[in-house]
Amino acid sequence: MVKIMGQLRWSPYLLSATDKAIQLLKNHFSDGTKRKVLLIMGKGFDVRMNFVIKQIIDLECEIDLTCKLICFDEGSGSTSHQYKSYVDKNYGELTSLINQEKIEEANISLWKEEGNRKRRIGDREAANIIKDFRDIEEYSEIIVDISALPRGIYFSLTGKLLTLIDAQPDKQKKLI
Template sequence: MDEKIAEISNLRWDPYVFFKNEECNIFFKKHFAENGINKKILFVLGLGFDPRMNFGIMELSKDIAPIEIEIVLLKFKQEKNKHSKKYKNLTDANLVELKSIKNVVLKEIQLNDVGKKREIEAANFFTKQLISDFTDVFLDISSLPRSIYFSTAGKILSLIDIVQVDSVINFFITTTENAEIDSMIKEVGINNDLEYQHGFGGQIEVVSKSIPKIWFPLTGEGKTNQFRSANQFIEPAEICPMLPFPSKDLRRSDNIYIENHDLFFNELQIESQNIMYVPEQNPFEAYKKIIKAADNYNKTLIELGGCKAVISSFSSKLLSIGALLAAYEYKNKKKKLSIGILNVNSMDYKIEDEKALKKSVKKSELFVNWLTGTPYQN
């Protein structure tokens, strides 16, 4: 367990509770062994072709059997894109695997809308009554689109904050990371019809253009076009790219820096001191760094009316959790500084090698981020 106390004061997730790899299995066994008969578990995930889809639920169900798990499976309207249809066999195989898990009750939810409407439809499925029925809620984002898990996670968090006045609900966001699989799933085209994330507009759409916007893009490989598109939409006064370091590949941040050198310094004229670094495998540290940087900018610009902050996630899903937490905290503290989220979605995906993709899933790493409940009670 990685539990740390930072120097920044008054942060909701400070200290935080975070597990990875074998720590997850140890935690599952210990947490659910205590009064396991009284535990009611909800596990939310999305149906997709990514072979990591069932990694988290299979680890959980293996470690806590025979405790029953209620699964909500979010299914999406069949896309017309040729690659999405091509990989239907992988999606079907994932569904068969999920249904083979013995100690689960599966409820499939079909989302029919697309775009912003789909974000709203997914979030609106979750209600106070639904969440109140469970002691432990898991949201696995391994096979969910960013637009869906940001809106869904925000809704679940807000509901739990209401319900927890009378009861304690443990909420976890889980994700399965595998850089090898990420490199095999190539994005095809980008959606330039941009909007701020549902639930995380940060009031940016209605602010005066005289209020400067500070942009914190979590940056990964091969995202140059997404970066340009988001920059044109946001029109930021300052850009602070956040690169992954330390990382498993010690040269990763250097490679991203080199790949984007011309974009950063010649095209967008970003100051070198604006480059920031966040640990590749710790979303809580990314969350704290975003808030500290946004706070500092707001204090500096207070005489001009402060600023608005925007986060974009062009990096791993694990790091994007840090963006979610930062935006959620400011939204609910109702501070003058608000943080909006703008992501640039892909039009489609293409898999380089399906056989290699399936083999690589065994090398995946599971991460469990504990956001509400027992460790945060006063």
């Protein structure tokens, strides 16, 4: 948990059922303010992959939405390869929901092979998806959808985002 001036600004988890999650988005975006939103999400086989982006689009608010799609490689021995058709289906649905020009793909490997050993590198690569504050300063909101992301990726990524935001003067801070 991170506290700024005594106030809790980010909790480890926000777990909402479908209706509560939809209501949360409606409440947040209902004030009519024009927004520039960065949605960071994973490219995966999980059926929930496109849930958040569908809900944002359905809000019919003035939102300029960019999607940073994290494409992660689990290695040649991963059993996830048997679900490639589901990944392709989800990606096809994503490109039908948002213009492909608004999708920025970020490719990362979860493992690095060195001889007969493998070591985990996905967390470090995830943290490097956003290099510095300039990569996010134009957005009014940043949403990290963890539905189709491995834990090591989203923990590192959100940690990096919070570190970059915390390093800014108070007047420039953005809450995630």
